[in-house]
Amino acid sequence: MELSIATLIIAVVALAVGIVAGKFIFAKDTKRKVDEAELHAQNLIKEAELRAETVRKEKELSAKEKFVQLKAEHEKEVLERNRKVGEGENRIRQKEQGLNQKTEQLERQIKENNAIKENLTRQMDVISLKQAELEKHQEEHTRRLEKLANLTADEAKAQLVESLKQEAHSQALGLQQEIIDEAKQKANKEARKIIIQSIQRTAAEQAIENAITVFNLESDEIKGQIIGREGRNIRAIEAATGVDLIVDDTPEAIILSCFDPLRREIARLSLQRLVTDGRIHPARIEEVVEKTKRQLEEQIMEIGERTVIELGIHGLHKELIRLVGKMRFRSSYGQNLLMHSREVANLCGIMAAELGLNPKLAKRAGLLHDIGKVPDEETELSHALLGAKLAEKYGEVPAVVNAIGAHHDEMEMQFVISPIIQSCDSISGARPGARREIMQQYLQRIKELENLAQAYNGVEKAYAIQAGRELRVIVEADKVTDGDSEKLSFDIAQKIQTEMTYPGQIKVTVIREKRAVNVAR
Structure with a gap:
């Protein structure tokens, strides 16, 4: 019994010792975990601080880059604005110089006119004195003639006027015919000269595009x-x-x-x-396609603005500028429409200057004459009438509107520049290398041209030369007279004009000759 109690006491003591040791170990382990947690928290705090510092530096760097970019853009805008201001000042300075020169010229002209006026006044006084003396002599001479001829001055004057009238009438008829003939010769010569000079002074590309x-x-x-x-x-x-x-x-x-x-x-x-x-x-x-379309619209506007600036055309409506840029992406018979319009504009400016007209107005009409070929919506109107309608809609002057609508004879020509636009359009379209034509169509047109001439009586041979722009017709001398040759040339030209479609114009030359051939042996 005593042993059991001692054993129990020992067990209880051992249990108490174990409990105390366990609490000690648990406390130590808890402290270790707490220390580890504190260390982990400190590490997290340091890592967060490092990340925050990194983010702050990145934001500062990004802000600096944005500031530098905005500063560069601002400097670029300032430079561009200064450049435009400088250009405007240069233009104003040039205009001032031009005005000063014109003012000086005008003052010199006024002084010269005043001197001429004084000289004319003195001469008129001298002429008045001489005229008075001449009238006195004439009265005395008239009285002597009346005594000798037994006629009054009025009767003699009536007879003289009648004879002079008849003589002047006959001379006037002859002089009128000479003036008409000379005017025709000079007009044809001057027209050829102006056209040749315009063509020689204009260099154009041979632009051929495919599908x-x-x-x-x-x-x-x-x-x-x-x-x-x-x-x-x-x-x-x-x-x-x-x-x-x-x-x-x-x-x-x-x-x-x-x-x-x-x-x-x-x-x-x-x-x-x-x-x-x-x-x-x-x-x-x-x-991507939508984005490309928007950028191409911007490019079209830029092309139009660059074109009107290069040609020196001002005050054009933005919609017309867009249509001009749109012509860059259109072609007619392989000829790029914008290049054709630029060439026509330059030719019109040269011709108008040669004829003493307004070259800027002619250039404007020449550039816009084919805008009806690039409409935003399809219409039943021809491109000439549609172009005239668009030009009138966007505020162009009546001369430009009429020139656009009449360059294919679909409107009556009412201004002097209208035939110039038509002529320059024909020159640009008919020059060699301007337009592409399918070989089969070209050969068919040449064949029809020769067959048309050979269908007339007395025609021996017909040849289409110069790429179909001239027709040489050889007739039989014993069947066709010289007078018939002129009529035959006119008839063939009229028939070609009414029955055939061709670029430019066709010259018809009728050749009649009589040959006598012998051989000496």
């Missing part, structure tokens, strides 16, 4: 990306641009086919961006 554009690729692997899964990408491009994409065995190339050069340019630029970016899918394609 396709070749888009070059770095490798043929990109073709698969452009086509897309089951052809969805290529269908999206064609639907967005209205251009046919031809992907064939041509190495590293895709053909863009469309009659509209503007659409082809949009498709080419869009493809270039898509290939460079590498992300090609329908949504991206639509986004």
Whole structure:
């Protein structure tokens, strides 16, 4: 029993010792964990402080970069503004110099006019004195004649006037015919001279465009990306641009086919961006095409503004400037429409200056004469009448409106510059290399031209030369007289004008000769 109690006491003591040791160990472990937690918290705080410092430095650097960028843009704007102000000051200074020179010239002219006026006044006084003396002598001479002729002065005067009238009438008829003949010769000569000078002083390109554009690729692997899964990408491009994409065995190339050069340019630029970016899918394609269209509109406006500045045309409506820029992407018979309009404008300015007219007004009408070919909406009007309507809508003067509408004889010419525009349009379109014509159509036109002349009686041979711009007709001398030759030339020219379609004009030359051939042996 005593042993059991001692054992129990020992067990209780051991249990108490174990509990105390366990509490000590638990307290020590808890303290260690607390220390680790505090250390971890300190580490987190230091890491957060480092991150905050890094973010602050990045923000400061970004703000500095933004400030530098804004400062550079501001300096650029200031420089551009200063440049424009300097240009404006130079223009004003030049105008002031020009006005000063004109003022000095006007003052010198006034002084010269005053001197001439004084001289004329003195001469008029002398002439008045001499006239008075002459009248006295004439009265005395008249009285002597009346005594000798037994006629009064009125009767003699009536007879003299009648004889002089008849003589003057006959001389006037002859002089009138001489003046008419001389005027015709000089008019034809001066017209040829002005046209030749205008053509020689204007250099133009031989611009030929096709209905396709070749888009070059770095490798043929990109073709698969452009086509897309089951052809969805290529269908999206064609639907967005209205251009046919031809992907064939041509190495590293895709053909863009469309009659509209503007659409082809949009498709080419869009493809270039898509290939460079590498992300090609329908949504991206639509986004890029829309962005390209907006940028191309800006480019069209820039082209129009640059064109009117180079030609020295001012005060043109913005919509007309846009149509001028749009002509860069149109062609007629292979001739670029903007290049054609610029060439016509320069020719018109030269001709108007030679004729003493307003060259700036002629240039303006020449540049705008074909704006009816680039309408935003389709219409049933011809391009000449539509162009006149657009010019009138956007505030052009009646002379320009009439010149645009009458350059194809669809309106009556009411101003002097109208025939100039028509002539320069024909010169630009008919010069060699200006327009492209299909070979079969060209050969067919030449054949019809020769057959038309050979259908007349007495025609032996007919040859179309100078690319169809001149027709040489050889007639039989025993069947056609010299008078008939002139009539035949006129009839053939009228028939060509009414029955055939051709660029420019065709000269008809009828040749009649009689040959006597013998051989000496």
